[in-house]
Amino acid sequence: MSMNLNKELSLLFEGHANQLKEQWISEMKKLGFLEQVSDDEIEKQFTNLCDIVVSTLKTGKYDDAEKYARDIAQKAVLQHMTVDQVIGGMLKLQDVYQCFIFEKFKDDKRLCDLVSACATVINKIVSINALAFVEESEQEILQQQKEAMLALSIPVLQIRDEMLIVPLIGIIDSARSQQIVEELLNKIAEYQASIIIIDLTGVPIIDSLVANHIIKTVQAAKMLGAETIITGISPPNAQTLVNIGVDISTLITKNNLRTGLKLADEMLQK
Amino acid sequence: MDIPILKIENFLVVTIQTEMSDDEILKLQKDILSRIKEVRASGLVIDITALDVVDSFMGRTLSNIANTANLLGAKTVVVGIRPAVALTLVELGIRIKWNLNTALNLEKGIDMLKKCIEIRG
Missing domain, CATH: 3.30.750.24 (STAS domain)
Incomplete structure (x- = not known):
């Protein structure tokens, strides 16, 4: 039953991708999260995120999410995007999806199940990303320490x-x-x-x-x-x-x- | 282009300024050896400070020059090998086969020759 729900959600999100995107971007702009990010980049990020949510809903596997998490963690470190920008974006996406579900299935008795199915998947994706951030920053610190040690370690x-x-x-x-x-x-x-x-x-x-x-x-x-x-x-x-x-x-x-x-x-x- | 072979006191000094092709290196070898015979030099300094790259052929030829010059009675010192060059040559495992005398710079190379000749008498 939950497989079917997931499938239904994925089709729904795919079908209304544009509408959802507009909503997400306007919400994000309201929060001031996207000030230093170009429009192209925003579009790409959203499409990426959407694809991941949809594919995860379809397959039930989190491989894509993990790969994305690694990429974005490295990129975020490079571009000085903060953790709350990325995680915040994902949580906002969840909001957008849930609002959309509420509206669509107002009078449907499956409303609760649908919302919880959606929340489960997105929460898991967010947690994967958060973990990737932590690991990445730990690695960065380790690397810096290693370099510092190397530099200090050869007195001539x-x-x-x-x-x-x-x-x-x-x-x-x-x-x-x-x-x-x-x-x-x-x-x-x-x-x-x-x-x-x-x-x-x-x-x-x-x-x-x-x-x-x-x-x-x-x-x-x-x-x-x-x-x-x-x-x-x-x-x-x-x-x-x-x-x-x-x-x-x-x-x-x-x-x-x-x-x-x-x-x-x-x-x-x- | 011919590479000048300079004479200082009893020694010959050769400074290699540019990358050389294999043919040029062989020609230099010939020139040096005939010059040693001509002036009866007792020492030879080859300065390769300007070289960024020394390949195995160049290395082997330098070693040949040194050995032949020794036979002719001129002790040879190679000076001014750069750190990176030395490292590459050692990585290639060439050092052991070569058996070259080396010095940091021209001055030290000539000092070294003088000492050797003193000892030899």
Whole structure:
């Protein structure tokens, strides 16, 4: 029975799309929701929304609604449309539909069922959208934090005229190691440094990927004409490196930053 | 266009200013080697500061020049490799095969040559 009601509603909404649209737009304008949005965009939004409501009524599935929600959440973030503009628009659409149903089925005994069927579908769509907004903004914040962390995470310090120190702290993943390489090489060129000390005291875990990247960094630095000294590899890390068979014969290593610095000074004097 | 091969003291300095085709690179190789013989240079500096791109052929040829020059008695240093270029070459895994001497800039390259020659006597 409710399937039939849904079907009937979908046909009804489709049939009176234009009339409903006019009503929705005028209501939205009254609320001042559409001030910064162009007419074309309004038309598109309404058609989209309408299609989704109708298709959901027809099929009983919310796939379209979810896809739309993702799109609009991203777009809204881009265009600085607020959550209440989007959600408000949907709620207004529900109002418009319900008024329309009341008018059409004033004397029909199915009025209650029709209204509730319509409300169920639209409420669900609104909640899907609200959720998408929350997720989107969470992701955005996460992304910003990640970028901020990356930017802060590679201090390249000039300690002598031609010497740079890179104290690495925290876990190194592939994105970060890529950035380390680039940052370091650019700094070498900028400061014309001839000796680099990479201090790994603060790196808890070194796996083959990180080791590989360190070796690449050393080789690239060497190509530019700078020698690299690696300091502060912890005993467990050293063991891991040997176990996984990383070839460290090309690396100059020292047990701590102090001895590394001493060696670097000697190399500079030569 | 011929690339000038300049002589400073006992060293030859070659500055590559533009992208080169494979043929041009080979011609440069020939020119450099005959010049080394001609002036009996004891060192060679190849400056590639101006190059944004170094492909594997260019790399291999540079390495060939260095090795041949070494045989002729001129120690070779490549200077001014850009960070991006170095990174690409390392990603390609070329560094190990090449076995090139490198320095940050011309000045350091010449310093390096002088030191080497001092040691060699």
